[in-house]
Structure formats: C-alpha cells, structure tokens
Amino acid sequence: MGYSSSSSISSSARLSTPKFRCFDPDQFFSERHSHSSRPSYVSMRPSSSENSIPGTPTNYEPKIVTGEAGYVLEDVPHLSDYIPNLPTYLNPLQDNPSYSVVKQYFVNEDDTVAQKIVVQKDSPRGTHFRRAGPRQQVYFESDEVHACIVTCGGLCPGLNTVIREIVCGLYYMYGVTRVLGIEGGYRGFYARNTIPLTPKVVNDIHKRGGTILGTSRGGHDTSKIVESIQDRGINHVYIIGGDGTQRGASVIFEEVRRRGLKVAVVGIPKTIDNDIPVIDKSFGFDTAVEEAQRAINAAHVEAESFENGIGVVKLMGRYSGFIAMYATLASRDVDCCLIPESPFYLEGPGGLFEYIEKRLKENGHMVIVIAEGAGQELLSESMRTMEQKDASGNKLLPDVGLLISEKIKGHFSKQKKMTINLKYIDPTYMIRAVPSNASDNVYSTLLAHSAIHGAMAGYTGFTVGPVNGRHAYIPFYRVIERQNKVVVTDRMWARLLSSTNQPSFLNPKDVIGERRKEEPKTQLLDEDKPYRP
Numbered sequence: 001m002g003y004s005s006s007s008s009i010s011s012s013a014r015l016s017t018p019k020f021r022c023f024d025p026d027q028f029f030s031e032r033h034s035h036s037s038r039p040s041y042v043s044m045r046p047s048s049s050e051n052s053i054p055g056t057p058t059n060y061e062p063k064i065v066t067g068e069a070g071y072v073l074e075d076v077p078h079l080s081d082y083i084p085n086l087p088t089y090l091n092p093l094q095d096n097p098s099y100s101v102v103k104q105y106f107v108n109e110d111d112t113v114a115q116k117i118v119v120q121k122d123s124p125r126g127t128h129f130r131r132a133g134p135r136q137q138v139y140f141e142s143d144e145v146h147a148c149i150v151t152c153g154g155l156c157p158g159l160n161t162v163i164r165e166i167v168c169g170l171y172y173m174y175g176v177t178r179v180l181g182i183e184g185g186y187r188g189f190y191a192r193n194t195i196p197l198t199p200k201v202v203n204d205i206h207k208r209g210g211t212i213l214g215t216s217r218g219g220h221d222t223s224k225i226v227e228s229i230q231d232r233g234i235n236h237v238y239i240i241g242g243d244g245t246q247r248g249a250s251v252i253f254e255e256v257r258r259r260g261l262k263v264a265v266v267g268i269p270k271t272i273d274n275d276i277p278v279i280d281k282s283f284g285f286d287t288a289v290e291e292a293q294r295a296i297n298a299a300h301v302e303a304e305s306f307e308n309g310i311g312v313v314k315l316m317g318r319y320s321g322f323i324a325m326y327a328t329l330a331s332r333d334v335d336c337c338l339i340p341e342s343p344f345y346l347e348g349p350g351g352l353f354e355y356i357e358k359r360l361k362e363n364g365h366m367v368i369v370i371a372e373g374a375g376q377e378l379l380s381e382s383m384r385t386m387e388q389k390d391a392s393g394n395k396l397l398p399d400v401g402l403l404i405s406e407k408i409k410g411h412f413s414k415q416k417k418m419t420i421n422l423k424y425i426d427p428t429y430m431i432r433a434v435p436s437n438a439s440d441n442v443y444s445t446l447l448a449h450s451a452i453h454g455a456m457a458g459y460t461g462f463t464v465g466p467v468n469g470r471h472a473y474i475p476f477y478r479v480i481e482r483q484n485k486v487v488v489t490d491r492m493w494a495r496l497l498s499s500t501n502q503p504s505f506l507n508p509k510d511v512i513g514e515r516r517k518e519e520p521k522t523q524l525l526d527e528d529k530p531y532r533p
C-alpha cells in the first residue's frame with residue numbers, strides 16, 4: 001500500500017474536523033507558493049548508497065511529496081494514514097503556564113527542515129524532513145496514553161537522561177501518568193518485568209551512567225513484541241538505540257501498522273559511534289569524546305616520560321571512526337589516528353613503521369589512537385575467516401590495539417634493534433559507561449521532547465534528531481539504509497592529517513576518484529552544517 005494525501009481542507013477546518021493529518025499539498029502550495037504549479041506525488045524507494053546495509057526491512061512505500069524547484073519532502077507515517085476518522089484534541093500545552101509565554105509555540109503544520117543548507121542560486125531545493133515540535137492538535141487524550149520506553153544495544157552516556165525526560169515530559173507537558181519501563185532491551189517485552197516510571201522514580205537518574213532499564217543485544221521477536229504491546233494496552237512506544245535498534249523499531253512499526261493499531265512507534269537514536277546517518281550527531285558522542293581525552297592524556301604522559309615512548313590508545317568505533325577522529329582533533333597530543341575508513345599499511349615507504357621511526361627521531365615519543373574497527377586488513381586470513389558475531393549479528397572484532405602494539409614492538413626490537421617503550425591503553429567501556437556531560441544532557445532533553453510531541457501529534461514510524469540544528473522527524477528507512485562514516489576525502493579528515501602530520505595512506509588516484517563523487521556521505525563532516533541543538 002502506498003501513502004497518498006488527497007484532502008484539501010483549510011487549517012481552521014482541520015482543527016475541528018478530526019479526519020486528515022496527512023501532508024496537505026493543496027494548502028501548502030496555495031498558501032506558500034501561490035504561483036507554483038500543483039506538486040506531483042511520487043511514491044518511490046530511496047536509492048541505495050555506498051554504505052547501505054543489505055536486508056534493511058522497509059516493506060512500506062515511503063511517503064514522498066514533491067514540490068516546486070526540486071523540493072522533496074520525505075515525510076513520516078501518521079496514524080491517520082491507516083486508521084480512518086481518528087478524533088483530535090486541543091494540545092493541553094496551550095494552557096501550560098511555562099509554555100504559554102512562547103510566541104508561536106506550536107509548530108506550523110507545514111514546516112519542514114532542509115537536509116542540505118548550502119545551496120547555489122540555481123540548485124534544487126532538495127530533500128526535507130518534517131519539523132519536530134508540538135502541534136496545536138493532538139491525537140491522544142492525556143489519560144488515554146499508555147507509554148513504554150525500552151533501551152537496546154550498547155551503553156551510551158545520556159540514556160538515563162532520555163528516559164527521565166520522556167517520563168517527565170509526558171507528565172508535565174501532557175499530563176500523562178502511565179509510563180512503563182521495559183527491562184533488558186527488546187526481549188524485555190516478552191521475557192522480563194516492567195517498571196512503572198514516574199517523575200519521582202526517574203528524578204536523579206540522569207546523574208548515573210548506563211540505563212536504569214538495562215539493555216541487551218539480540219532477542220528481537222517482532223510478533224511477541226507487538227503482542228506484548230497489544231496485551232498491555234500500550235499506545236506510545238519509545239525505542240532508544242543505535243542502528244540495529246532502529247531497524248528493530250522499523251519492523252515493529254510495520255507490524256503495528258499491519259495490525260491497524262493506534263500505536264505510535266518512535267525511535268530515538270543512540271550511539272557513541274555516531275554511525276547513524278542524516279542526523280547531525282547522536283547523543284553521548286560528545287561525552288565519549290571528552291572522556292577519551294583522559295586516556296589520551298595518560299598515554300601522552302607515559303610516552304613523553306620514557307625514551308622512545310609510544311602510547312597506543314584504542315577507542316570504540318566498530319565501523320566508523322568518529323570518536324577516534326574527534327578525540328584526536330580535540331587532544332592535539334596525538335601523532336597518528338587510525339580509523340576503519342582509512343586502510344593503512346605497516347611496512348615500506350609511507351607506511352606506519354616508517355612514520356613512527358620518524359616521529360621518535362624528531363620528538364622522542366608519540367601517541368597513536370586506533371579505532372576498534374581499524375586495521376582489519378592487517379588480520380591474518382585465518383583470523384578473518386573465524387569471524388564471530390554477537391547476539392545481534394554484529395561482527396566481534398579481534399583486539400586491534402593489542403595486535404598493532406605487538407607488531408610495533410616486534411618491528412622495532414627485532415628488525416630495527418631499537419629500544420622502545422610502548423604502553424597500550426584500552427579505555428573502551430570507560431568512555432561510554434559515564435553519565436552524560438552538560439551539553440549531551442540538554443541535547444537528550446530536546447530529543448525526548450521532540451519524540452513526545454511527534455507521538456502526541458499522531459506521527460509514527462520515525463526517528464527523531466537534529467538536521468542542521470533543527471529537530472526533525474525522519475522516516476525509519478532513511479536512518480537504517482546506511483551507516484554514517486568518516487569521509488577521508490572531506491575537510492575534517494584533512495584537518496586531522498594536518499594536525500598529526502601522519503601519512504594519508506591514500507593513493508592520489510583514489511582521492512581524485514572520490515572527489516568526483518557528488519553527494520557527501522556524512523553530515524558531521526560538512527563544515528557548513530554547524531551543530532546547534
């Protein structure tokens with residue numbers, strides 16, 4: 001079934017007629033583009049990209065609206081798309097003394113957020129997402145809402161803040177009192193107990209690392225999960241997790257929609273790896289980068305205190321090297337940063353060993369930061385074939401920090417007969433088990449609020465997050481179709497290379513080939529997209 005929007009009713013009529021909440025193109029284009037021609041509707045699958053993940057479950061047609069000058073809205077599903085005649089209610093926030101002072105507190109129904117904000121005179125307007133925020137009309141009455149929250153995947157600073165702010169936001173903004181915490185990730189829906197969450201229960205949890213709900217990998221049984229949602233009478237499902245979790249949320253949404261349930265399914269992106277595309281960055285990332293500074297500082301102190309001291313620090317980042325890159329850029333004590341996106345080699349001219357020798361001669365010590373997914377090409381054939389996976393199907397990687405440390409020691413002691421003092425620091429879990437810092441706390445609060453407003457307004461099947469600093473509702477398929485990666489031909493990686501002076505390990509021919517590719521594959525690296533939560 002494809003989505004389509006066909007109603008043409010004025011906004012005042014829509015306030016009192018609780019029928020359609022789909023994007024209304026007639027109104028949009030008559031009010032804002034009075035000279036424009038009628039937009040055309042297309043229902044299309046997004047094209048796959050280089051980092052796309054095979055088997056991504058998107059069995060529904062995306063809801064896409066096109067407009068003038070190349071405007072495209074990749075809209076999110078709405079409960080009224082598949083449930084007719086849903087009543088709407090005035091948003092209780094309009095009587096809330098804290099919020100009533102805000103001029104234009106409610107988001108205009110037609111507001112959208114542009115994905116690309118650096119444009120030229122003649123460039124098409126491009127892709128947009130629906131702007132997040134409170135709507136004047138909501139699709140749930142306060143006492144009708146029965147919400148649940150689940151956290152899945154690895155830990156991330158800020159998980160407890162998001163939980164807290166969903167509970168408090170629902171309570172204080174919308175008067176919702178029934179919120180359940182699902183214990184232990186997806187499998188908790190059918191195999192574990194639930195925890196009733198109130199503002200009192202969650203009051204100071206943001207000061208703690210981890211998640212008060214517990215988390216897990218694997219255990220996603222869609223029909224059991226949806227049955228549990230149905231049996232418990234849950235109608236708001238807030239799912240906090242990384243790329244795998246968002247894929248799980250997408251199939252839950254599809255099943256909910258197939259069963260015709262009035263249940264809003266909302267994803268809140270979580271990952272210290274920052275590997276979720278479209279959004280500016282994920283919560284917890286800043287905190288993790290900050291925490292990584294401690295390990296790098298320690299490595300630097302150790303390295304500079306010994307003759308030919310080398311400090312090696314391994315940081316998380318299974319497929320994307322954002323933490324390593326940002327921690328390196330922030331520190332300025334790092335001489336070499338190795339990430340999965342930039343294959344490197346050890347021996348010969350331009351290789352890592354040659355560079356280490358040069359740095360030791362120049363400076364007497366050096367610090368190397370390596371992301372856990374880097375250097376996989378250095379693994380022996382046998383190590384690669386005995387690939388192991390975790391319960392969610394993610395590759396379990398051998399300890400590349402240890403491997404590289406051993407190789408460096410072997411090279412300098414056996415081949416170069418040179419004494420080096422290498423200290424290997426692996427702070428892996430330390431950078432994600434901490435509570436979130438101040439800026440991640442504020443960011444997590446906004447995410448929780450955007451999620452709540454979207455669910456109350458009847459939107460579903462979306463992930464919430466900032467796009468160019470403006471919070472938006474992004475259809476699941478856009479955040480699960482590929483992973484966000486460091487682009488090694490972008491300016492930020494160039495800045496890193498210039499700050500460390502390390503070799504690029506790149507063949508100049510590859511660089512020219514990369515430059516020809518038009519679309520930037522990541523948001524963080526586009527310097528024209530500042531992060532403004």
Ligand SMILES: Nc1ncnc2c1ncn2[C@@H]1O[C@H](COP(=O)(O)OP(=O)(O)OP(=O)(O)O)[C@@H](O)[C@H]1O
Pocket residue numbers: 057152153154155185186187216217218219220241242243244245246247248249251270271272273391392394
């Ligand atoms: N394709 C999928 N369909 C349904 N469920 C999935 C899918 N991929 C992952 N999941 C479920 O999502 C949950 C979390 O997945 P995963 O362990 O990959 O972590 P994540 O959400 O990617 O977080 P992170 O990698 O940042 O720690 C698991 O319970 C897993 O079973």
Ligand SMILES: O=P(O)(O)OC[C@H]1O[C@](O)(CO)[C@@H](O)[C@@H]1O
Pocket residue numbers: 154155242271272273316317318372390432
């Ligand atoms: O050991 P765990 O809990 O599976 O988590 C490790 C993984 O979690 C992450 O931080 C996020 O996916 C990865 O960088 C890392 O490989």
Ligand SMILES: [Mg+2]
Pocket residue numbers: 153242243244
């Ligand atoms: Mg993941």
